[in-house]
Amino acid sequence: MRKTLGMAALAAVLAGGAQAQSTADEIAKYREMIADGNPAELFEMEGESLWKTPRGPKKATLEQCDLGQGPGVVDGAFARMPRYFADTGRVQDLESRLLTCMETLQGIPASAVVDGDWNKGERKTMDALAAYVVTHSRGQKIQLDLANPQTRRMYELGKRAFYYRSGPMDFSCSTCHGEDGKRIRLQDLPNLTHKEGAIAAWGSWPAYRVSNSQFWTMQHRLNDCFRQQRTAEPEFASEVTVALSVYMAATAQGGVLQTPGLKR
Template identity: 35%
Template sequence: MRNRSLWIGFLLALGLGLSIALTQQQEVDPYKEAERQRELFRQTAGILPGELYAAQGEELFGQKRGSKNVSLEACDFGLGPGKLEGALTQLPRYFADTRRVEDLETRIVSCMVNLQGFKPEEIKRDDVKALTAFVASKSSEMPINVVPKTSQEIAMYNLGRELWYHRAGDRDMNCAICHDSYAGGKVRLSPVRSPRQGLSNEWPAYRFEADKLYTLQDRIAFCYESVSIHPPDHYSEPMIALSIYMLTEATKGKNKFTELPGFTR
């Protein structure tokens, strides 16, 4: 674990240098630049930062931890205990054991609490992100298949749609103003996609400009913060609701996940 943490630190430092170089360029196509930076990481280090986060998550997944001293190998992500292949493709979904709709991050936290015996306040955000990267990697390049069926899932989807169009903050903004109205265009040089165009299909991803791993919940929080609105708490219903809304729409658009963890600007 320590060696991989050192590798992550090295790559993040490398990414910072790349980011500084990028800021000196003008009118850079974000997608082309991401591909260039991705290839540079491959050539320089032989591995992508997202892969190291996933490897760290794999170690955490198999470790016996918490007050119950057990691993997460019995965690059920919807396909049965310990079954990870394609699990992300059908999340968020309703889980009878917790009686709530959960996305991948929330489900990881639930298993850490219920299986391993962690108290919520003991759970480290970085651990959740690494575990998210590992589990998500098992659904890399698979079709997204989020279809609300239960009453709880439908209610959460409806809440997500309501939040998507709800205007708030000093700028009177909502998600749709950018991602629906400008879909197919660009904002600050970055291409804009709608949920049905696969907006949510690359997360979790390493953002080389930020030099860290972002989950979908992190990306939602970033959007809120970028328009000066305080974001919902991690693992909260608004986070899950927006996730299920976007991923349901991505399913309607017949989108696949990218290579996970992703690599983006």
């Protein structure tokens, strides 16, 4: 009897493995099918019009926003971010840089986004703007300026944060993203410690999530990773989130961006 049970359990495990594999294939197939009509494009269109619409107390557009390639240059800007900006004296990712532009050009306080809620108000505006900017780096190579000492410092900080265990479950980012072949439910998790995995992750966020019809920026993605670890959620565009992005982007250096991505 006991032996029979053991065999049944083994059979179940084998079937489970096969099922997980075929489900991953099915998801890949599904993704391929709808990649043609990625609804992220709708956010991109909205972002483009927001970029050119005078807003905020100063009634200004973002067309003079300097994303590192000069004022108003959007093309290829995201492929070189996060980067060091001399005017703010900080290494900034796309979202934190957009915050700077909104504040300085339009007079919209950063707190409108930082203290806001996901998918609402100015944070939603941020989603659309990010969709617009990243689309203009699609197909380009990730090229971070790793010679810059400030970027190097953020890389080291990000690496430390990646392996730093905290919270009631004593998780770190590396618990889930430090080995090949891990998954949460049916979602395969990229191994962010090597180039291939980092390209898969950094190169496909921000993304449209089909399951909830939402567009998520990397800030949102990172925040949710912390929430899933049941640990303290980082502040929007805080130093640790930018540092983790630098670590990821640096590991993915040279890979091709597929942004905006499409997720389950």
